[in-house]
Structures are given as C-alpha cells and as structure tokens.
Amino acid sequence: MIRLLLVEDEDKLVASLVPGLKTADIETHAVRTGREGLERALTDEYDIMVLDIGLPDQEGFTVLRKLRAASSDLPVIILTARTSAEDTVRGLERGADDYMPKPFVFDELVARIRLRARPPAEGDAPEGIIRVGRCDLDPVERTLTCEGGEVPLSPREFQLAHLLMSHGGDIVPRSDALSHVWGSAARDNVLDVYIRYLRSHLGTEAIETVRGVGYRFVG
Template identity: 90%
Template sequence: MIRLLLVEDEDKLVATLVPGLKTADIEADAVRTGREGLERALHGDYDIMVLDIGLPDQEGFTVLRKLRAAGSDLPIIILTARTSAEDTVRGLERGADDYMAKPFVFDELVARIRLRARPPEEGGAPEGVIRVGRCDLDPAERTLTCDGAEVPLSPREFQLAHLLISRGGEVVPRAEALDHVWGSATRDNVLDVYIRYLRSHLGAEAIETVRGVGYRFVG
C-alpha cells in the first residue's frame, strides 16, 4: 500500500479525499499546516506527498523549498487552485514532481500518485553504471560523474540526465521527456529551462538539439 502525506487545509476536501484514496489502496495521513507537513515529511515514512500551496501558516512553495534544501527527495505533487504558468514553473523549478489544478478528477490524481510514488525497494545488485563519452551515470547511487568529477544535480536534473544518457546517443523526443520527467500536463517550456540547467553543468556541447524532434546526449 502506498503511504501518502496530504498537506491540505480544506476540511471538506480532506474528508472526501482520505477515504477515497483508501479505496484505491493509498493510505493517507492529512495535516493542515506547512509546519506540520514539513516535520512529517522529514521524519515520517511516506512514499509521496500531495501539497497544497495556500496553507494558513506558510506557502506550500516554502515547504517545498525547505524540504529540498534539507536533502529530501520525497516525491511531491502540488495540488492547488493557482494555475498560472508562473506558479507552475515556480513549483517545478523548486523540486515538485507534478502539478495538478483544482478542481481535479479523482481518478487522474490516483494515477499520478501511483506514477510518482517511490517504488518498493527490491533486493539484488544495483543497476550498472551507464557510460556515454566522458560521463558515467550511476542510477543506484543517483550520481553523475564527468571527467572524473561528480556533477551536482537537483533530483529533477538527474532524472532528465538519466533519461538522456540511458538512451545511448539516441534522440529523446520532447513529448517523451516531458511526460517521463514531469507528467504530460506540464508546460512545454519547462523542458527548455532544464536543458539549459544541464548544459550549464556539462557544457553546451554535451546535449545536442535536434530541431523539431528533441534532444540527444553526446557527452
């Protein structure tokens, strides 16, 4: 069963969402404030968080920033009535994994939770290192090393780098990258922002733009 932390101050929504999620095999604990949400996320055993932005004590964006600054990679879905492009990009750039607008379709939320939640840990040896050109990517350790030096990447940057590098020099279509890393509802320009971030770490020549198609990692 997926363990979910719901940070939401709308009582009616909580009263319907928590039992509804349980019927979908998702156990949800609900808190009303950003302070309690941050504390639970840092010290609880959760697979994913659903985070409202308009909380009574602090913005959900602040909770998100503090959580990522503390080193947490807990998957986070923002659930909010604020749907401007600026808010969407702001949330994703601060480390959110997905962004859903209110009102929402319950079945879609469940699908996104299942997609984004941490997978159950499995035994056995970790995946091997992927080598392309001068770079080695270790999926198990979530590290990228180029020219012998580890490259500092945010969780979202690493996810995009992993996708590009694992394709072994093949072109990754834009739509596939957006869906894989952010979810299909994400605005198209977010991908361009993160490609620029990766190029700032790796060099402009490391990622080739294939016009009208997508991107290719060349190392």
C-alpha cells in the first residue's frame, strides 16, 4: 500500500480525498499546515507527498524548498488552483515531481500518485516479473509474454508496455506517457501511433482508452 502525506487546508477536499484514496489502496495522512507537513515528511516514512501551495502558514513552494534543502528525495506532486505557467515552472524548478491544477479528475490524480510514488523494495516483487492480466513482463530480460508466447517488441514499444504494466491496471495519463517514453519535446500523436502498435501485437482489448485522461493496460 502506498503511504501518502497530503498537505492541504481545504477541509472539504480532504474529507473527500482521504476515503477515496483509501479505496485505491493509498493510505493517506492529512495535515493542514506547511510546518507540520515538512516535519512529517522529514521524520516519518512516506512514499509520496501531495502538496497545496496556498497554505495558511507558508507557501507550499517554501515547504518544497526546505524539503529539498534537507536532502529529502520524497516525490512531491503539487496540487493547486494556481495554473499559471510561471507557478508551474517555479514548482518544478524547486524540485516538484509533478504539478496538477485544481479542479482535477480523481482517477488521474490516483494514476499520477502511482506513477510518482517511490517504487516498492526489490524483494516485494518476486523475480521482478510484472503481471497484468494474461501478460508477464520481465524488465531485466526485456521480454513480454502473453499466454505463454513471447511478443516481439521494438525498444520503444517495450518501454511503453513497461510503463503501462508497471501501474498494475491503473490509468497512465497521456502527458506522463509522453514525457517518460519520448521526453518533453514529443509530439502528442506519437503516443497514439505506438498504442496502435501495441494493440496490433496484443489485441485491441489489451489496452483500454480512458477518454480525456490516458490509457490503462488490461492484458
């Protein structure tokens, strides 16, 4: 289970997020102030932090700066109503791993949390095999097998399949798939092309399109 630290002072949002995330197998501890968020992040064991910017005692940017100054590599997703390019760049430059504006789609937030959270310890995944549905992916041998037969994939196809399957059936947002597989300069339509390539190998039902959000590997 992912352990998440939520630093957010909007009570209604916290009240809806905490039980919702629990159903997604994400254990969430919520605090209202930047001071308490920073203290918890530096003293307790979490896999990821979701951080608001407009906190009552200090800006989330300040919390993020102090966290990185303390040499913490805890993944941080900024969740805020501030949507200007300047604020986005400011957050990323200060060490945020992702920046998500309010209002947001809950399933997309869950997908981003799973994408950015610290990976489980190596011993938690026997033999390192990722299994989703009828397919097994071996990241060491760089092979994908479905129903016992090996699927021939190009390096880029394998990289995309690895990203999708590593989320265990959860949604991977389009923007994350593009940035992780092709980099920030990628054209948006290249993802659609490679999804078609994977479906040609695995069947159209193997990868589900979540309209307006991204893709989910079903297997």
